[in-house]
Amino acid sequence: MLRSCTAGPPGSLRLALPAAAPAVRRRLRECAARIPEAGAVLDILEKCPERQKKGEFPVVVFEGLDATGKTTVTQSVKDALGAVLLRSPPACISQWRTIFDEEPTPIRRAFYAAGNYILASEIAKASTQAPVIVDRYWHSTAAYTIATETDGNIQNLPPDDDAVYKWPEDLLKPDLVLLLTVSPEERTRRLEGRGLERTKEEAELEANSLFRRRIEESYRRMVNPACQEVDASPSKEEVFKTVLQLIKNHCAL
Numbered sequence: 001m002l003r004s005c006t007a008g009p010p011g012s013l014r015l016a017l018p019a020a021a022p023a024v025r026r027r028l029r030e031c032a033a034r035i036p037e038a039g040a041v042l043d044i045l046e047k048c049p050e051r052q053k054k055g056e057f058p059v060v061v062f063e064g065l066d067a068t069g070k071t072t073v074t075q076s077v078k079d080a081l082g083a084v085l086l087r088s089p090p091a092c093i094s095q096w097r098t099i100f101d102e103e104p105t106p107i108r109r110a111f112y113a114a115g116n117y118i119l120a121s122e123i124a125k126a127s128t129q130a131p132v133i134v135d136r137y138w139h140s141t142a143a144y145t146i147a148t149e150t151d152g153n154i155q156n157l158p159p160d161d162d163a164v165y166k167w168p169e170d171l172l173k174p175d176l177v178l179l180l181t182v183s184p185e186e187r188t189r190r191l192e193g194r195g196l197e198r199t200k201e202e203a204e205l206e207a208n209s210l211f212r213r214r215i216e217e218s219y220r221r222m223v224n225p226a227c228q229e230v231d232a233s234p235s236k237e238e239v240f241k242t243v244l245q246l247i248k249n250h251c252a253l
């Protein structure tokens with residue numbers, strides 16, 4: 001039986017963050033008798049071909065804390081490029097999200113990791129037809145896991161060259177990952193302006209500035225692909241222009 005991880009040695013982090021698809025499947029299988037939805041996610045995952053390949057169109061991922069503007073800018077970029085917009089976790093499993101959000105870390109993160117592998121099949125297919133814009137992918141799963149499984153300030157994060165910052169070898173890689181950042185004050189303004197009910201994790205993000213800093217720093221330490229940071233504090237129009245230019249420069253569109 002899987003137990004919840006507490007902050008502590010790198011071993012607990014390794015247990016929390018499955019490093020490849022076989023580990024994700026194993027973890028879902030282990031809890032499927034108790035959580036039928038884990039069996040349902042596993043069934044979908046097992047129908048996805050392994051080691052998905054990208055099509056000829058670019059794949060651009062947007063990452064960042066909640067309320068940094070991902071939904072807003074991804075929608076505009078999608079319209080401007082005639083792209084396909086996908087998000088993680090994908091729609092086919094998102095109805096089970098609240099169930100997994102209540103589970104101990106290893107099971108919860110196995111759900112999000114499975115979502116990334118299922119999303120990879122959608123990206124592979126869509127990128128043969130049009131550019132693909134993705135709202136959260138592996139970097140979110142990794143950064144939130146690392147931040148949850150460590151304590152205190154960013155000095156307590158695993159060192160820069162730790163394997164937790166590496167992209168899983170068997171997961172389809174995007175061409176570009178843009179990390180949207182805004183000041184904590186601006187983020188709070190946007191959260192308040194949006195006025196949606198907050199999840200437990202969002203409430204913790206609000207209350208705990210160290211947690212927020214660990215997430216952002218973990219994003220910054222991710223490698224191959226690394227995140228390209230974008231200051232998302234300007235107006236929606238300006239952020240959109242900046243992002244579109246970055247995509248055009250990087251992806252030769």
Ligand SMILES: Nc1ncnc2c1ncn2[C@@H]1O[C@H](COP(=O)(O)OP(=O)(O)OP(=O)(O)O)[C@@H](O)[C@H]1O
Pocket residue numbers: 064065066067068069070071072073190191193194232233234235236237239
């Ligand atoms: N550049 C901007 N300037 C001012 N307000 C913005 C900007 N971009 C987004 N907003 C507003 O901030 C709020 C949060 O934006 P949005 O929902 O796009 O963030 P998000 O990163 O997708 O959040 P989540 O991860 O929680 O879904 C919304 O009310 C949106 O209208």
Ligand SMILES: Nc1ccn([C@@H]2O[C@H](COP(=O)(O)O)[C@@H](O)[C@H]2O)c(=O)n1
Pocket residue numbers: 066088089112113115116136137138140141142144201
């Ligand atoms: N690839 C992903 C996507 C999401 N998460 C978790 O979900 C939370 C944010 O989701 P939103 O729908 O509010 O954007 C985030 O806090 C992560 O815990 C994930 O782990 N991996």
